[in-house]
Amino acid sequence: MRRFSGFNIVSLTLGIAFLYIPMVVLVVYSFNASRLVTVWAGFSTKWYGELLQNEAFLDAAWVTVKVGVFSSTLATVLGTMAAYALIRRGRFAGRTLFSGMIYAPLVMPEVITGLSLLLLFIAIGLDRGVLTIVLAHTTFSMCYVSVVVSSRLVSFDKSLEEAALDLGCTPFQAFRLVTLPIVAPAVMAGWLLAFTLSLDDLVIASFTAGPSATTLPIKVYSSVRLGVSPEINALSTIFIGLVTIGVLIASVVTKRSIAMRTADERVAGG
Amino acid sequence: MNEPFAPWTDETATPLIRIEQVTKRFGDFTAIDDLSIDIFPREFFALLGPSGCGKTTLMRMLAGFETPSAGRVTIDGQDMGGVAPNRRPVNMMFQSYALFPHLTVWDNVGFGLKREGMAKDKLAACVDEMLKLTQLDALARRKPHQLSGGQRQRVALARSLAKAPKLLLLDEPLGALDKKLRQETQFELMDIQERTGTTFVIVTHDQEEAMTVASRVAVMNHGKLVQVDPPDQIYEQPNSVYVADFIGDVNLIPGRATQVGDMAELAWAEGQGTLLGQPGGGVKADTAASFAIRPEKIAIGREMPEARNRVQGKIIDIGYLGNLSTYHVKLPEGPVMTCEVGNRSRLSRRELTWEDDVWLSWSDTAGLVLPT
């Protein structure tokens, strides 16, 4: 273990402080007994209790979770299929165009994505609600999934699939029994990423949400405009907790997949 | 019944595999060049050749992973054009093993049988038998990354054997095994073949292995078959300098064929007598040719021998290999010759040392005159 020099300690402290002081303040004030956000009046968990009574927030939270689960699952299926087609099927007519089109939404400003989706939904006469948000989120998160999955597929030994075919699998069975289990950690990571993206998206959701369904970020954003309430602090604290757990799981999954990959590579290396 | 196994000489025999004028190109590189060969049921067909000559490519075309650019592959009378790998009566052992890293040894071996929908208890018996055969029973619960290179190779072998296909393609199946295990496994392979009647096509870099197990050996170079013959003929009657040089050790004396009839003569240096040997590879009189003679067929001694084929030279090196000694003899106007002599008595030929002038000789039928 190397010792930290004085300069390193200072820069590390500054960096961490910069990143986390705002959050710490928020978490601390979520336990404030006072309604005034900026005045400390003792420890209390009453805002958490009130949050649970707040129908509007709970509805929005439920919508957000639903949208997150559906859109990230859909995005994972589509994104994995796209990645597989790009990496495995070698060259096919229009491959470059296809890969370009898959990755373009990564750099597209969200406002444009949101607006174009909104126009599309209006054009086809789709009422805005949970369905439209799910579709919108699937659209933009599937390219992230496909980036994550294809980076794993690139290093995947093709002869494993050939061996499966050789032993009597149809191409689909080979994918299901050999490829998918091996790249599963990457697919999981892709799902988590898509879920997180969906969870904290405000811009695209606000274009595609309707009066019947509001997601939590929209709800928070609109109520903050009327003034910060301690309930929002409590809600945000819960969110921070969830995201932290999610990130921890994702990093464990990634570590395991890296460990497995090095093991695979040792096998491939003979 | 006791006739030797040689279906390739029988015109009525139907081959299991017919490869007809197959060419395979990768871009503008030709990996297999207009190659034709018939392989018969129950054969043990060995493919030999330098790295990159197209052995794996040929196997992959039989297994269905590559489509020929031209020509036709027929297996068991069925044209394989457009037949997917999983629909072919063929299993392949991959050069890279291609073991499934997420499955145990046991599940790897049972993978193909499970796809067949074999009943559970029968499957278990089958897998256990394969594991016993390859001496892997103790490792059945391990994952591939917990195995040594030789153990992985055996898992790959067991997995391809398990389905008992009509045709088994083995791409360097025994390269990573130690000598003893390799010999045992060779023996097992031959045994399996006796029992199941499976046809084997095997790629190997080990000539001794090809010689031991094969019914026929095919020597490849640059995507073409140079010679296909039983092992003894490949060794004794190579059809070209390339094959003679590739299989075993050989001394080559360049010169000109002067006379070709039942026997052939080769003039190799001014003022020296011609060398007499069997003509091979369609050598013609008055063309450039080489005299090929195996080191173990040469006698060495201080006195001038009676034999017609004799050359004189100086010993420049002696190698002691335990059961035999090799002498390297420089001919004044020719190449360095290698000659091998068995060490039968501990003191034999002790009298020969470095810098001695010696005579090398061999019988009239021991050598070959081959076109260059």
Ligand SMILES: Nc1ncnc2c1ncn2[C@@H]1O[C@H](COP(=O)(O)OP(=O)(O)OP(=O)(O)O)[C@@H](O)[C@H]1O
């Ligand atoms: N997919 C491919 N694309 C381009 N060239 C290829 C491809 N596969 C093989 N080749 C080339 O074809 C030639 C024959 O390859 P192949 O793998 O059949 O050799 P090999 O005889 O099995 O060699 P080794 O003994 O080293 O395994 C090589 O020169 C190789 O570079």
Ligand SMILES: [Mg+2]
């Ligand atoms: Mg090869």
